[in-house]
Amino acid sequence: GNSVTQMEGPVTLSEEAFLTINCTYTATGYPSLFWYVQYPGEGLQLLLKATKADDKGSNKGFEATYRKETTSFHLEKGSVQVSDSAVYFCALSFLWDSGAGSYQLTFGKGTKLSVIP
Amino acid sequence: NAGVTQTPKFRVLKTGQSMTLLCAQDMNHEYMYWYRQDPGMGLRLIHYSVGEGTTAKGEVPDGYNVSRLKKQNFLLGLESAAPSQTSVYFCASSTPSRMGADTQYFGPGTRLTVL
Numbered sequence: 001g002n003s004v005t006q007m008e009g010p011v012t013l014s015e016e017a018f019l020t021i022n023c024t025y026t027a028t029g030y031p032s033l034f035w036y037v038q039y040p041g042e043g044l045q046l047l048l049k050a051t052k053a054d055d056k057g058s059n060k061g062f063e064a065t066y067r068k069e070t071t072s073f074h075l076e077k078g079s080v081q082v083s084d085s086a087v088y089f090c091a092l093s094f095l096w097d098s099g100a101g102s103y104q105l106t107f108g109k110g111t112k113l114s115v116i117p
Numbered sequence: 118n119a120g121v122t123q124t125p126k127f128r129v130l131k132t133g134q135s136m137t138l139l140c141a142q143d144m145n146h147e148y149m150y151w152y153r154q155d156p157g158m159g160l161r162l163i164h165y166s167v168g169e170g171t172t173a174k175g176e177v178p179d180g181y182n183v184s185r186l187k188k189q190n191f192l193l194g195l196e197s198a199a200p201s202q203t204s205v206y207f208c209a210s211s212t213p214s215r216m217g218a219d220t221q222y223f224g225p226g227t228r229l230t231v232l
Contacts, residue, residue, distance in 0.1 A: 004159075030216075031217070032216060032217050032218040041225075042225055042226075043121070043207055043209075043223030043224050043225050043226055044160070044207070044209075044221075044223045045222075045223065046220045046221070046222075049218065049220070051216060051218045089159060089160070093216075093217035093218065093219075094217065095217065096175075097173065100167060100173070102148075102165070102167050102173070102213070103213075103216070103217025103219075104162055104165070104175065104176075104217075105160075105162070105221065107159035107160045107161075108159055109157055109158060109159045110159055
């Protein structure tokens with residue numbers, strides 16, 4: 001089946017520290033991969049995505065590279081800020097209904113990041 | 118441009134009561150979704166719609182019904198609420214893109230408690 005495994009949290013870092021949140025996936029075919037972020041009290045919003053192997057998604061200083069050989073899409077940021085405190089979700093898109101051609105997202109369980117000054 | 122809005126923000130029900138959650142989007146998106154978010158479980162898809170007048174089941178559809186009479190609205194109904202339906206419900210919308218690479222836009226959520 002299709003599934004996403006991401007590192008358990010919570011993760012607590014000091015401001016300006018380096019961040020890595022691991023994400024690995026299991027999928028048939030070649031899914032698109034996403035990182036979504038959820039700030040406290042809000043809905044999810046797209047952080048970055050990659051649609052094929054070796055693609056690098058980037059946004060707001062965050063990066064993730066689609067690694068087909070290791071089935072991974074790890075999220076990294078060189079210097080985190082207090083404002084990055086949130087829950088981060090890795091997700092993949094897979095074909096749900098081949099007749100309708102509709103895709104769905106399957107999400108990891110989320111990793112809570114807290115950045116302290 | 119409000120994006121995706123959800124009504125209500127909070128609700129407390131007693132077991133057996135019914136309610137409808139409303140989702141509205143002003144981005145002219147074809148696709149709309151309802152998810153539930155439970156602690157330690159990520160988001161799980163309840164139902165979705167690929168266009169006005171269409172609905173389809175997701176991963177966890179039991180106990181819920183949906184309707185999409187207008188393109189901009191997607192309603193989620195609970196006919197007889199159960200404590201297991203205590204959750205945070207998120208609506209999302211998107212425009213389909215090649216190979217499922219579309220970005221989903223989420224509402225702020227509805228926190229539902231069933232006693």
